[in-house]
Amino acid sequence: MSGILSKMMTALRGGATEVGEAIVDANAIRIYRQELVDARDHLAKAKESLTEVMAEEMRCAREVQRLEKQVAEHEGYAVAALNKGDEALATEVAERIASLEQELEAQRQARTTFATQATSLKAQVQQIERTIHAHERELSIVQTTDSVQKATRSIGNHFGSGNSRLYSARESLDRIKDRQQKEQDRMQAAKELEAAGPEAQLEEKLRQAGITKSQSGANEVLARLRKKQG
Template identity: 40%
Template sequence: MTQSIWSKLFTALRGGASEVGEAIVDQQALRILDQEIRDADSALANARRELVTIMAKHKLSADRVGEYNAKIKDLESKALAAIQANREDLALEVAEAISTLTNDLDVEQKQATEFGTYADNMRKDINKAEARIKSLRQQVDMAKARESVQKAQVSASIASGGANGKLETAVGTLNRLQARQQQRAAELNAQDELAEASTGNDLDRKLREAGITPDAGSANAILERLKKQSAE
């Protein structure tokens, strides 16, 4: 049972670690890694429960070792008392009981040592596994962050490219509109010139501009008119 749990745990960790370098390339890698981390956490939780069981067995076994030692010590003192009372027969009986307890003590001590060693090894392995899972989770978090940043960069590049294309189109449209407006203004000016020429206004304008025909609306003309009125 224990072997299968540890096998699953370290297999999951090795599989997860091998995927880290491919997290950006493979779109499913992050999902796979998350699942593998959950599997590793589950296996680790089972290992912790087994460790608790082993530690409990170690404690019970160690307690029994203490009890055996106490009983043996007590029987030894009674055997000495029997010897001092010249009751070697009774002392021998006590010695036989001590022998049986000593054999039981040896078995229990061996079992307690095995439980203790196994618990220590499990504790070290669990600590290593926890560190590996923590490191793997950190790498996954960084991979997720890089993935998000790269997606944002791709989206921004696409948006920027689209915006630039639309901007170029808008500038082209504006240039064509301005050209049409300039053409229309020139056409309107030409039409005005043709209209003035057809009514004679164009000739009067040219004479006034040349100073040949006095401009009644000029300041000098108005001043002369006012002087004449004042003289009258």
């Protein structure tokens, strides 16, 4: 566990939130990046070693097979020599078998050693892969925090500069609802007009174009009253 979240929480609670003060300094990001580069380098080397060791193991396995076959062959020869009563030849072949068996034992041991090394290197590769994943996650947390801070600063400056204003939640909600209501009313009116048929629609069009007058407005009433007085 890297404990990166605990570190970030401590930093955030620590009040490093004053304008211009970064929770994540550029140096920290550089260190995390370098750790990641080192770990990837380490991984490449471990994989290379693993490939070499596995190749050696395979070579030994082939050698063991070859020697086993030779030993079997020579055992056949020795038996044939004994059957022929040629003790001297049988002894010579037996000496050859002894030498082959020594070599065989050496190759078997080497194969076991390489196999053990390969197992250990595989575990090492997995360990480095986990480390890289952890570093990538840490770097992501640190960089995201950094980006959000910087973005927040830009947004803050934007509102501070008077280009826009920040509304309170209630204001925003009221304004949005009001707009939604108006839109609904407009749609309702259009629907009613549609339902009222073509005659009403024409009347409405004429009224909107100012050709016909709607019900007399206050101004017309006043004008009429003045005329009556005068």
